[in-house]
Amino acid sequence: DVKVTQSSRYLVKRTGEKVFLECVQDMDHENMFWYRQDPGLGLRLIYFSYDVKMKEKGDIPEGYSVSREKKERFSLILESASTNQTSMYLCASSFRGQGNEKLFFGSGTQLSVL
Amino acid sequence: EDKVVQSPLSLVVHEGDTVTLNCSYEVTNFRSLLWYKQEKKAPTFLFMLTSSGIEKKSGRLSSILDKKELFSILNITATQTGDSAIYLCAVSRLQGAQKLVFGQGTRLTINP
Numbered sequence: 001d002v003k004v005t006q007s008s009r010y011l012v013k014r015t016g017e018k019v020f021l022e023c024v025q026d027m028d029h030e031n032m033f034w035y036r037q038d039p040g041l042g043l044r045l046i047y048f049s050y051d052v053k054m055k056e057k058g059d060i061p062e063g064y065s066v067s068r069e070k071k072e073r074f075s076l077i078l079e080s081a082s083t084n085q086t087s088m089y090l091c092a093s094s095f096r097g098q099g100n101e102k103l104f105f106g107s108g109t110q111l112s113v114l
Numbered sequence: 115e116d117k118v119v120q121s122p123l124s125l126v127v128h129e130g131d132t133v134t135l136n137c138s139y140e141v142t143n144f145r146s147l148l149w150y151k152q153e154k155k156a157p158t159f160l161f162m163l164t165s166s167g168i169e170k171k172s173g174r175l176s177s178i179l180d181k182k183e184l185f186s187i188l189n190i191t192a193t194q195t196g197d198s199a200i201y202l203c204a205v206s207r208l209q210g211a212q213k214l215v216f217g218q219g220t221r222l223t224i225n226p
Contacts, residue, residue, distance in 0.1 A: 004156065033212075035216075040123070040218055042202070042216040042218040043202065043216040044216070048212070090157070094212050101212055101214060102159055102162060104156075
């Protein structure tokens with residue numbers, strides 16, 4: 001079974017802190033994603049990576065950056081956390097090519113910024 | 115702007131009932147529609163639909179796509195408390211298929 005692991009289930013940070021959310025997948029997937037999930041808004045794509053060191057902005061990249069130094073690991077960075085970044089963050093991965101829209105998700109990190 | 119709308123947003127039923135969840139979409143260059151189930155953890159894949167009128171079935175769950183009217187339904191028969199979850203609908207496009215557009219989700223609660 002595909003496993004996508006997010007390093008923290010719950011995280012509490014203070015405004016202005018630099019925050020790192022880590023995600024690791026074990027299925028050699030080329031594509032990795034970071035989404036945030038907010039009530040009434042569904043999942044919104046923050047950033048997407050289709051290969052090591054390659055990234056593409058999603059729908060809401062402002063205030064975030066990402067890093068993909070190894071194929072299995074995709075990090076989301078909040079350079080200076082703000083209260084409006086309090087949310088559930090979901091990492092996902094998929095194969096490249098046919099069926100690449102079938103995403104495999106991690107369990108999520110609930111981030112609270114105080 | 116591409117859009118996916120799910121209804122209802124919330125639904126409470128009794129165990130044993132049958133439920134129908136709706137997903138409508140307005141997406142340029144549609145490729146496929148996907149359903150996910152999200153309990154208190156990772157969303158898990160249920161179905162991917164690409165062709166109109168062909169029902170996909172897995173146990174008590176089934177789904178069908180209507181590409182003319184631009185919607186899909188997810189049916190759950192003989193509901194159980196374990197079906198309580200958020201059900202997510204997402205659509206992919208021909209270009210950049212892996213970048214899904216998600217609906218708001220339907221929160222389904224099954225009471226014993």
